[in-house]
Amino acid sequence: MSLAENLDAIQQRIRTACERAGREPGSVTLLAVTKGQPPEVVSAAARLGQVLFGENKVQEARAKIPLCPGNLRWHFIGHLQSNKCRDAVELFEMIQSVDSLSLAREISKRAEAAARKVPVMLEVNVAGEASKFGYAPEKLLAEIKELNALPRLEIQGLMTVPPWSAEPEKARPHFRRLRGLKADSQQILGASLPHLSMGMSGDFEIAIEEGATLVRIGTALFGPRARARLRTETD
Numbered sequence: 001m002s003l004a005e006n007l008d009a010i011q012q013r014i015r016t017a018c019e020r021a022g023r024e025p026g027s028v029t030l031l032a033v034t035k036g037q038p039p040e041v042v043s044a045a046a047r048l049g050q051v052l053f054g055e056n057k058v059q060e061a062r063a064k065i066p067l068c069p070g071n072l073r074w075h076f077i078g079h080l081q082s083n084k085c086r087d088a089v090e091l092f093e094m095i096q097s098v099d100s101l102s103l104a105r106e107i108s109k110r111a112e113a114a115a116r117k118v119p120v121m122l123e124v125n126v127a128g129e130a131s132k133f134g135y136a137p138e139k140l141l142a143e144i145k146e147l148n149a150l151p152r153l154e155i156q157g158l159m160t161v162p163p164w165s166a167e168p169e170k171a172r173p174h175f176r177r178l179r180g181l182k183a184d185s186q187q188i189l190g191a192s193l194p195h196l197s198m199g200m201s202g203d204f205e206i207a208i209e210e211g212a213t214l215v216r217i218g219t220a221l222f223g224p225r226a227r228a229r230l231r232t233e234t235d
């Protein structure tokens with residue numbers, strides 16, 4: 001299948017999942033994950049009307065984004081190290097993977113230096129997997145007020161990557177948990193959070209049924225990535 005066909009098929013599946021869940025089709029945004037893909041692939045997706053893209057490594061993004069059309073919007077979705085915050089603030093409209101107070105403070109500091117506010121999501125390790133980054137749910141709720149008080153950060157919602165499974169249905173309780181944590185967070189903050197970033201190629205329809213507002217899709221759009229996803233190196 002061509003990229004155009006993949007994009008059409010995914011948009012159709014998003015609409016169908018919204019219908020099934022009684023949600024407005026416009027309530028779910030597709031973020032195209034282009035990690036491991038060259039700038040030509042980004043440009044091809046942009047020509048088809050895709051505007052929102054995601055990368056998970058600062059170094060890769062720093063090389064790639066300048067070679068892509070300038071009118072695109074980029075979200076950071078990988079593990080962020082403190083020493084990459086300045087670049088991340090420069091390259092990305094939103095950072096979806098804030099997972100500690102110290103990282104949040106560093107982003108706020110860099111945002112101040114760049115004279116901007118940075119919308120962020122808080123990444124939650126819903127299943128407590130040792131191999132994954134992300135807030136433990138209890139810690140998130142304990143720290144969210146302090147996170148929200150950082151002057152240059154705008155908390156937009158929560159993000160998660162559930163445990164991998166060949167059966168998409170297995171992800172449902174984890175998505176539900178994230179939705180519950182968003183409700184708890186809203187209660188603590190006394191404000192509503194617009195976003196739930198959850199759902200990838202294998203499970204995005206389930207995520208939509210459970211309230212996702214943003215689905216992050218790579219493989220189902222672009223095919224397998226050239227570089228193995230088993231790489232353990234983080235950026």
Ligand SMILES: *Cc1c(COP(=O)(O)O)cnc(C)c1O
Binds near residue numbers: 035077200202218219
């Ligand atoms: C790679 C990645 C995705 C996309 O995964 P696919 O299975 O290729 O759709 C989504 N979210 C994050 C955080 C990722 O690293």
